Amino acid sequence: MLFELNNFIYSYGRNNRFQLGPLSLTLESDSITALVGSNGSGKTTLIRILLNELLQYGGDYTIDSVPVNDMSGSVPHTYGIGYAPEEPVLDERLSGYEIAYIVKEIHNIKKQEFDIFMARFRQLLQIGSWFEKSPCREYSQGMRRKVSLLAAFLGAYNYLIIDEPTNGLDPVAVFGVKKLLLSYKEQGKGVLVSSHILDFVEKIAQNVIILKNGTVAFAGKVQELLGSHPGMQLDEIYYNIFVNIPENSGFSL
Amino acid sequence: MNLESAQNLLIKRIIGFNPSFSQSVLRGAGAGVLFFGIFEAVSMINPNAPRIPVPTLLVIAVFVLQMLLFLKISRILRFPRTEDFLFIIRISYRQRKKIAVRALLESQKAILPFIASCTLVSVILEIFIYKERELSNLAGVPAGLLLFTYFFPRLGASVLKSNLIRPVSRDSQQSGVQNSQGIRIFTVLSRFFFCVSNAAGKLAPISIRPYVTRNMLYLFRSDPFLFPFFTLVAPVLLILVLVLIGDRELLFVDFFTVLAFFVLSFYYATYFQEASVWFRECPYYDFSHKRMRNAQIFTSAILSIPYTVIFLLATNTALLSLAGMARTVTFLCALGTIILINCRISINPKRKDSDVGMDLALFIGVSIGVFVPLFGWLFPLAITGVINLLGWGSVCKNKQC
Numbered sequence: 001m002l003f004e005l006n007n008f009i010y011s012y013g014r015n016n017r018f019q020l021g022p023l024s025l026t027l028e029s030d031s032i033t034a035l036v037g038s039n040g041s042g043k044t045t046l047i048r049i050l051l052n053e054l055l056q057y058g059g060d061y062t063i064d065s066v067p068v069n070d071m072s073g074s075v076p077h078t079y080g081i082g083y084a085p086e087e088p089v090l091d092e093r094l095s096g097y098e099i100a101y102i103v104k105e106i107h108n109i110k111k112q113e114f115d116i117f118m119a120r121f122r123q124l125l126q127i128g129s130w131f132e133k134s135p136c137r138e139y140s141q142g143m144r145r146k147v148s149l150l151a152a153f154l155g156a157y158n159y160l161i162i163d164e165p166t167n168g169l170d171p172v173a174v175f176g177v178k179k180l181l182l183s184y185k186e187q188g189k190g191v192l193v194s195s196h197i198l199d200f201v202e203k204i205a206q207n208v209i210i211l212k213n214g215t216v217a218f219a220g221k222v223q224e225l226l227g228s229h230p231g232m233q234l235d236e237i238y239y240n241i242f243v244n245i246p247e248n249s250g251f252s253l
Numbered sequence: 254m255n256l257e258s259a260q261n262l263l264i265k266r267i268i269g270f271n272p273s274f275s276q277s278v279l280r281g282a283g284a285g286v287l288f289f290g291i292f293e294a295v296s297m298i299n300p301n302a303p304r305i306p307v308p309t310l311l312v313i314a315v316f317v318l319q320m321l322l323f324l325k326i327s328r329i330l331r332f333p334r335t336e337d338f339l340f341i342i343r344i345s346y347r348q349r350k351k352i353a354v355r356a357l358l359e360s361q362k363a364i365l366p367f368i369a370s371c372t373l374v375s376v377i378l379e380i381f382i383y384k385e386r387e388l389s390n391l392a393g394v395p396a397g398l399l400l401f402t403y404f405f406p407r408l409g410a411s412v413l414k415s416n417l418i419r420p421v422s423r424d425s426q427q428s429g430v431q432n433s434q435g436i437r438i439f440t441v442l443s444r445f446f447f448c449v450s451n452a453a454g455k456l457a458p459i460s461i462r463p464y465v466t467r468n469m470l471y472l473f474r475s476d477p478f479l480f481p482f483f484t485l486v487a488p489v490l491l492i493l494v495l496v497l498i499g500d501r502e503l504l505f506v507d508f509f510t511v512l513a514f515f516v517l518s519f520y521y522a523t524y525f526q527e528a529s530v531w532f533r534e535c536p537y538y539d540f541s542h543k544r545m546r547n548a549q550i551f552t553s554a555i556l557s558i559p560y561t562v563i564f565l566l567a568t569n570t571a572l573l574s575l576a577g578m579a580r581t582v583t584f585l586c587a588l589g590t591i592i593l594i595n596c597r598i599s600i601n602p603k604r605k606d607s608d609v610g611m612d613l614a615l616f617i618g619v620s621i622g623v624f625v626p627l628f629g630w631l632f633p634l635a636i637t638g639v640i641n642l643l644g645w646g647s648v649c650k651n652k653q654c
Contacts, residue, residue: 051536074540076536076539082537083536089534091467091471091531091532091535092531093475093528093531094470094474095443095474098447098467101447101466102463102467102470102538103463103537105462105463105466106463106539129440132443133440135474151536151537152536152537154537155537
């Protein structure tokens with residue numbers, strides 16, 4: 001699976017106050033790509049564009065060389081893309097298990113496969129009896145995040161897009177998410193993770209896209225970035241990029 | 254005023270003055286004599302007057318009374334705004350629940366001695382005056398009556414305690430004093446709801462099956478007590494009405510069946526409306542306008558099955574003719590149109606209160622068809638056309654679907 005954005009521009013707000021792009025990006029489905037950037041740099045906007053939720057843009061956006069504008073139906077369900085938004089949106093009256101079961105039915109996942117995945121997910125993310133018993137409206141922030149991630153994983157038979165996956169999660173669950181993401185990637189599937197936690201990104205991602213004021217400040221391999229700044233951690237490099245590099249410095253994929 | 258006396262005051266507002274034990278016993282004994290005189294002794298003097306044994310009479314009276322009392326008390330949980338005593342609006346769900354449980358048990362303290370003494374006196378009078386010797390009449394019915402009077406309020410209190418009465422939306426706010434526990438139901442009940450919803454989903458086409466299951470679950474989870482209760486009680490009441498009507502040729506059979514389903518559809522529509530909003534918002538559902546509408550139509554169609562069965566059983570012999578066939582077609586078209594009316598209500602997020610008038614007008618159009626022989630089905634079909642002309646005002650209007 002291949003997402004391609006060429007000379008892409010999207011703007012919104014009064015007098016087009018915010019502009020994402022122009023940018024050119026390629027996302028492949030065999031690696032974990034981290035999307036980092038300061039608040040308001042356009043991470044969530046980029047994700048919403050990839051999911052075809054925002055339509056009035058300039059330039060080209062294709063998935064597997066098919067222009068997204070020509071498609072009918074929802075992009076996530078047509079291409080098997082699982083999505084967990086920054087603020088989990090859940091069916092408030094249903095329990096977590098009921099949501100998981102319905103997602104399983106929507107994607108025709110076999111019962112055995114579902115049971116195995118659920119057991120692993122429950123173990124890694126420490127999911128308790130609340131999952132079956134209580135409706136989502138009673139869940140804490142962390143519980144909601146877990147259910148949102150679960151629904152995204154179940155729907156992601158090709159690609160996974162998650163926005164701030166560790167928000168509200170305890171350390172055990174963060175470790176569980178890491179393990180799940182890595183094993184998902186080992187199946188040859190791709191992940192786009194938007195996160196502010198650079199330690200998390202450094203440990204799981206092979207590629208990184210750094211957004212700054214709507215433009216790409218860096219896009220490439222994490223190892224390449226670390227290699228070009230010997231002896232520095234990702235957070236230090238990130239700081240340098242944001243403090244020293246001027247806007248539209250010409251970095252592109 | 255301390256909390257205890259405030260609660261006592263509220264309970265008094267809800268159930269009225271509660272007599273003491275001895276007062277209840279005395280009043281019960283007096284009522285026993287009076288009822289025996291009116292409903293049994295008169296038939297000894299005038300053989301043409303019907304005799305209704307007092308315990309049997311009390312069974313019906315207590316059943317209706319307890320039901321009404323439970324509904325009245327549970328209103329303070331579900332509809333606190335309708336109470337004329339404004340203080341009720343300001344107290345939390347948890348406090349209202351506590352008051353409701355106490356009110357129910359307090360009312361039992363007054364009703365049980367009353368019923369017991371009333372039954373006892375009437376049974377004694379039946380033995381000595383009416384010379385009644387039938388053991389089932391003397392012991393069976395009174396024992397059942399007393400058990401019901403004892404257990405029903407306790408069952409009602411358990412229903413209230415277990416959060417099965419849905420709180421109002423303000424109770425569910427995440428901040429402020431109104432915060433409630435929400436509806437946390439027992440695991441067994443949760444599994445039961447899940448199994449029933451799953452079984453209902455199996456009746457739908459594969460493409461919308463998960464969404465029909467989800468709609469059913471949503472209804473159960475939204476109102477875990479009243480949804481199953483109304484869904485079960487409405488067909489039973491309808492059967493009683495049809496038994497009273499008696500004549501299966503009469504078109505009122507069709508009308509009451511259609512009416513019962515329409516009334517219940519109105520109740521379901523509120524929850525469907527809420528469910529359709531989440532259907533659109535949740536990223537893991539494959540939302541499309543068509544899919545949402547079809548899922549709601551199928552869910553309503555599944556909920557209409559008992560009414561179709563009741564209609565077919567109530568009118569079976571009357572259907573074996575051309576007129577009978579036309580009557581069945583009219584009935585089925587009417588049910589289908591009501592499902593569309595319900596769907597129109599539930600997928601329109603900008604619905605105004607005044608739209609109820611339009612829905613009633615559409616229903617009247619459908620129900621006129623029920624009374625027209627042979628060509629009655631034209632009316633529901635015409636209303637279907639009107640619904641399409643009026644538009645659906647869907648939740649995804651002006652958005653990509």
